[in-house]
Amino acid sequence: MLVTFDDMIRSYYNEVDLSMGHITTKNRNGELVEFPLISLSVAGFDLARETHGNYFAIIDNCTLLKARAKKIPGSVYLIE
Incomplete structure (x- = not known):
């Protein structure tokens, strides 16, 4: 699932953004x-x-696990 997501999402970016690993744009401010x-x-x-x-x-444990997952660069799948 994650490999498919990562492969498909690349089509929404141009080569410059992909090579830099980020986009530069204006925020709400x-x-x-x-x-x-x-x-x-x-x-x-x-x-x-x-x-x-x-x-x-259960909710507290899921929240903590999700926070751990978000600290890992790229797409990630954590199950405990």
């Missing part, structure tokens, strides 16, 4: 900023393998 190329981060827990407690604990 009109300032020029660099944004990384779009990537996909997927995170989740196998609830059958481990007891995670109640609904709120």
